[in-house]
Amino acid sequence: MSAKGPNHGAPRHVAIIMDGNGRWASERGWPRSKGHRHGVEALRRAVRAAGDMGVEVLTLYSFSAENWSRPETEVRFLLELLRRFIRTDVAELHNAGVKIMMIGCRKGLDPSILAMMEEAEALTRENTSLKLVIAFNYGSRQEITRAVQVIARKVAEGKIDAADVTAAVISNHLDTGGLPDPDLLIRTGGEQRLSNYLLWQCAYTEFVFLPEYWPDFNADLFRRAVEEFQSRDRRFGGIKAQTA
Ligand code: IPE
Ligand code: IPE
Numbered sequence: 001m002s003a004k005g006p007n008h009g010a011p012r013h014v015a016i017i018m019d020g021n022g023r024w025a026s027e028r029g030w031p032r033s034k035g036h037r038h039g040v041e042a043l044r045r046a047v048r049a050a051g052d053m054g055v056e057v058l059t060l061y062s063f064s065a066e067n068w069s070r071p072e073t074e075v076r077f078l079l080e081l082l083r084r085f086i087r088t089d090v091a092e093l094h095n096a097g098v099k100i101m102m103i104g105c106r107k108g109l110d111p112s113i114l115a116m117m118e119e120a121e122a123l124t125r126e127n128t129s130l131k132l133v134i135a136f137n138y139g140s141r142q143e144i145t146r147a148v149q150v151i152a153r154k155v156a157e158g159k160i161d162a163a164d165v166t167a168a169v170i171s172n173h174l175d176t177g178g179l180p181d182p183d184l185l186i187r188t189g190g191e192q193r194l195s196n197y198l199l200w201q202c203a204y205t206e207f208v209f210l211p212e213y214w215p216d217f218n219a220d221l222f223r224r225a226v227e228e229f230q231s232r233d234r235r236f237g238g239i240k241a242q243t244a
């Protein structure tokens with residue numbers, strides 16, 4: 001069976017836009033913060049399911065560069081949730097062999113959060129099971145802009161020739177440098193947009209949009225999204241694999 005055709009195996013890299021926490025809570029007459037708290041449980045389920053299915057890289061959109069525009073109380077709550085997640089879950093993730101990586105802009109972040117992130121990355125650096133990539137203060141256009149600035153500086157300093165700036169060079173200068181591109185992107189919450197997530201990396205990614213809100217995400221929904229992915233014919237600009 002062709003690796004590109006239907007029935008290919010588990011996706012190597014799954015990226016998720018964890019959306020719908022606020023609506024999940026509002027529909028129940030609860031504050032949005034309760035949706036975010038339940039969202040952390042869904043995140044734990046997603047990490048476990050990814051490991052069980054043999055996914056190599058799981059990239060989760062936890063806070064976008066644009067999410068700072070939310071009311072200050074909500075922003076503060078989300079930062080506190082991340083802090084708490086790192087404090088309570090990193091040891092267990094480390095024991096399970098998970099390698100934690102953070103993507104997004106680190107400049108201007110609260111120093112205590114930054115220190116916790118860096119500690120989690122350092123502790124788990126040598127781990128070889130699931131790579132858990134957390135996109136925090138992440139925006140794809142900002143990431144590409146930062147990469148272009150670094151490359152432009154190298155060109156100006158004569159370290160690299162402009163003609164040698166290939167797509168691979170650009171990929172390697174992104175926060176996701178060294179990781180395979182996502183095979184499957186799942187967005188919960190019913191919206192069908194990327195919201196500034198992994199624009200470069202998703203050139204040939206399969207998208208699965210789920211109507212369910214993120215706090216309801218579970219292993220079964222994850223498995224069904226993977227099955228949907230496996231039924232797709234990935235052509236990468238070529239033509240459908242011939243059977244004869
Ligand atoms: C996703 O849920 C969590 C973050 C963006 C941090 P939302 O908070 O966006 O929930 P909705 O989309 O408003 O329902
Ligand atoms: C995308 O969700 C960001 C995260 C899930 C962290 P948003 O809720 O911020 O996206 P929009 O505003 O609906 O595009």
Ligand code: MG
Nearest residue numbers: 019020021189
């Ligand atoms: Mg949302």
